[in-house]
Amino acid sequence: MVRNPERRAALVDAAIEVLARDGSRGLTFRAVDVAAGVPNGTASNYFANRDDLLAQVTAQIHERIAPDPDEVAEVMAAPRDRALVVELMHWINRRVAENRTGYLAMLELRLEATRRPELRAALTRTFRAALDDNIRFHVDGGLPGDRTAVLLMYLAMTGLMLEQLTVPGVVPDEETGDVIAALVDRAIGPEGDAG
Template identity: 80%
Template sequence: MVRNPERRTALVDAAIEVLARDGARGLTFRAVDAEAGVPKGTASNYFASRGELLAQVSGQIHQRIAPGPDEVAEVMTAPRGRELVTELMGWINRRVSADRTGYLAMLELRLEATRRPELREELTATMRGTLEDDLRFHREGGLPGDRTAVLLMYLAMTGLMLEQLTLPGVVPAEETDGLIAALVDRVIPAG
């Protein structure tokens, strides 16, 4: 396999665009090559199979959405309370909304995982690891709320983001911040 990390990243980013726009069925090496603006056959030189490309997409989406360590350190200077949790949930929602393509590609990956057991296994491990990282961040960051509260917020936020990105008119955008605040208020007890 070819070893050019920048080209590999560009191909994976192109795959994310294709996946979000055309779905899993439209994700071919040829489509990735065209999206990346590289010669035909380039993607197949970097990835041994479509499955390998799909696995790379998942990791890249998480990197695109994840904040940098300096951003996290800055936001975590606030007092540890429900207000900070509300801000963090809103922050996640804004980051996902800013990379709509990445999240839509992740939804396509999830759907494709229902048909491809090897992808389901990899994606489950990736998402489980991400969730465990989030739980650890919450606990080690001294944020209020137990494991169940964090899991409930995760489930509610993924549902909200699904609605916003796929059918934006279902939940009016102007209600989002209030809904997130209400979620945190109801899931994490005062004091």
């Protein structure tokens, strides 16, 4: 395999764009070459097969959508109360809108995982680790709500992201703020601000 990290990264970024735009069926080495603006056959020199490409795409998407640690520290400087949890959920929602391509590509990977056991296993490990990190961040960070509240918010926000990315008119933008606030209130419960 060829060892040019910048070219590999450009090919993976191009693959994310193709995946988001054309779906998993459109993700071919040729389509990646075209999207990256490189000669035909380049992607096949960098990735052993489609599974290798999908694994690289998965890793790159997570890097792309991961929050900047400095931004996290800035947000977490606020009091650890219900209002901060609401702000964190809004922050997640804004990040989805700002990186629509990355999240659409991730949805395509989820669908592809239903047909590829190896990809399903890899995504399960990745998502489970991310969920565990989110639970730990929330609970250890002294935010109101327990493990179950974090799981409920994760599942609800995942559903909201799916709606906004695929059929945005289902939950109108002007209602999203109230929906997120209600979600946090119901997930945390009335005792949430005490913790």
